[in-house]
Amino acid sequence: MADQTIIRFENVTKQYDQDPAVLNDVSFSIERGRFYTLLGPSGCGKTTILRLIAGFTEPTKGNIYFHEKVMNDVPANKRQVNTVFQDYALFPHLNVFENVAFGLRIKGCKNDEIKRKVLEALRFVNLVGYENREIKEMSGGQRQRVAIARAIVNEPEVILLDEPLSALDLKLRTEMQYELRELQRRLGITFVFVTHDQEEALAMSDEIFVLNEGNIEQSGTPTDIYDEPINRFVADFIGESNIVPGVMKEDYLVQCAGKNFDCVDGGFNRNEQVEIVIRPEDLEITLPDQGKLRMKVDSQLFRGVHYEICGYDQDGNEWLVHSTKKANVGEEIGLYFDPEAIHVMRLGETEEEFDKRLEAYSEATHAD
Amino acid sequence: MKKKNGLGPKIYLAIVFVILYAPIFYLMVYSFSSGDKMYNFEGFTLNHYKEVLQDTRLLIIVLNTLVIALLSAALSTILGVCGALAIYYVRKLRTQNSLLTLNNVLIVSSDVVIGASFLLLFTIVGVKLGFVSVLLSHIAFSVPIVVLMVLPKLNEMSPTLIDAARDLGASRWDTLSKVILPFITPGIFAGFFMALTYSLDDFAVTFFVTGNGFSTLSVEIYSRARQGISLSINALSTLIFFATMMMVIGYYFIAKRNQRGAGMGVGK
Ligand SMILES: Nc1ncnc2c1ncn2[C@@H]1O[C@H](COP(=O)(O)OP(=O)(O)OP(=O)(O)O)[C@@H](O)[C@H]1O
Ligand SMILES: [Mg+2]
Secondary structure, X not given: OHHHEEXXXXXXXXXXXXXXXXXXEEEEEEEOOOEEEXXXXXXXXHHHHHHHHHOOOOOOEEEEEEOOEEOOOOOHHHOOEEEEOOOOOOOOOOEHHHHHHHHHHHHOOXXXXXXXXXXXXXXXXXXXXXOOOEHHXXXXXXXXXXXXXXXXXXXXXXXXXXXXXXXXXXXXXXXXXXXXXXXXXXXXXXXXXXXOOHHXXXXXXXXXXXXXXXXXXXXXXXXXXXXXXXXXXXXXXXXXXXXXXXXXXXXXXXXXXXXXXXXXXXXXXXXXXXXXXXXXXXXXXXXXXXXXXXXXXXXXXXXXXXXXEEEEOOOOOEEEEEEOOOXXXXXXXXXXXXXXXXXXXXXXXXXXHHHHHHHHHHHHHHHO | OOOOOOHHHHHHHHHHHHHHHHHHHHHHHHOOEOOOOOOOOOOEOOHHHHHHHHOHHHHHXXXXXXXXXXXXXXXXXXXXXXXXXXXXXXOOHHHHHHHHXXXXXXXXXXXXXXXXXXXXXXXXXXXXXXXXXXXXXXXHHHHHHHHHHHHHHHHHOOHHHHHHXXXXXXXXXXXXXXXXXXXXXXXXXHHHHHHHHHHHOXXXXXXXXXXXXXXXXHHHHHHHHHOOOOHHHHHHHHHHHHHHHHHHHHHHHHHHHHHOOOOOOOOO
């Protein structure tokens, strides 16, 4: 698999002047043909990573490799990556055709080759017939597609997209999410996509990097990250979740809210303090004495697809439930969940340690 | 919505314009008077115009003025664009603001001061007063104007545009010539025409730095007017006025064409 790696960050730190580091000793690699998402709250360093890959800034420490060659000092115009900017950055003095043709003209391609490639790129983004339009005559969604066409026409190995959908309305955004993903599959080019919208990240990515304050908290497939967040930040940031303190009695048995529950996690010390995560949609409303837990409904919100029910158990833990069934405020209800719904998080565990533990205890399970 | 545009504003505007333009029209009318005084219109004649057109000294001066104006406008546009780019590329906001203030001081400071200081400078350095000294001083007072016209355009440009050009493989020169310059072209034109008009009608600075044997129109008119009023000056002024009008109209059309942003291809 190593030869599939296109870009590799090795202990990259980025610091402006005397400010605290914007990126903190970040390492990751990016492989051919996959869809990556950088996800994190505002100011966590997503754009900085893209700018480092594109070559608009240089790392303070560490190395960036491109096909295993150090790229730190290679200027942006010599890199095999193209960027779709957040504000699209289309050239206002050029029409659609010339915008898309810009990179090819710089390279000195022949006119008929330029024409062929530009029209093909425009066909890819469904903009045939718009060649002669001025940029200001295009709608937001169309501009975005021009920006994508301008990037793909150069046949780069990697395309970087910095929150390209954030300026669009919800409906167009959903549409473009499909289109982008579809486009990436057809082209087979690596996409590195930046967003702070977790649903967007989950829907589109092969692999997600969750960033926080200049660190990669966790990376993995959308399901990995959603089902097995390694810490409170990731659990909270990726979707809504119930996070309650608990004690690991033994492998596959956790105690919380005064009760013992079966679970599927292991590799902990006996009686270790942990946090457990249960997603609100994994909680099922039952009659009070049929559930594994009892809670008193405190508030309820109709969200369209489901009801969002909030309540407290006897120990005062707050629980959030997503259910298509309605409950009544003040009512006592039971909550049922499967052992698989429980995810146990070790306090202060890094991603590496998490992976090691996962490996260790699944080996132990197989040895049984 | 009812249109509630009463006559009031229109009349007010009309009065303002009449007051502004009346002296000019008065002067124009008398350029056709066969008398030699600026009162008592005595009958129509084109003699004053003939006089102007036969006055070779005057025609040479007109030519001088135009050459100085065009040359100084062109050179100061180049220098001004470079200056604006330099200010734009200065990263520190404090330095940027100080540079801009220095630039603006040159614009607001009085012509007499600039003229006198140039006279001093040229005498010290030993530049012969004449064409070169006038040209140099015109360039000097035009550059800040060009900077002032170009810089807002640069600031209006999104910095990601430059990143985008670099990203698409453009070298620094390509970025400048294919993205930045086309973007600020309207500002460059505006700066050029401002410099042109400032140079054409400058009196004070030129008066200081012009030597014997070289003169521009405004200086010449001034010295002729001092010797006693001749209506040929009126004729000359009328001609200048119409030339200026033509330039303003020309500028208007160029500006309009630029606004439509007719796609100037990046083609080679
Ligand atoms: N040129 C700069 N000089 C100093 N600090 C900077 C510079 N550029 C970015 N930063 C800082 O780096 C941090 C990360 O910025 P970055 O743009 O990468 O955030 P982001 O994750 O893209 O956020 P957003 O979602 O808001 O776009 C911020 O705290 C920002 O203030
Ligand atoms: Mg950003």
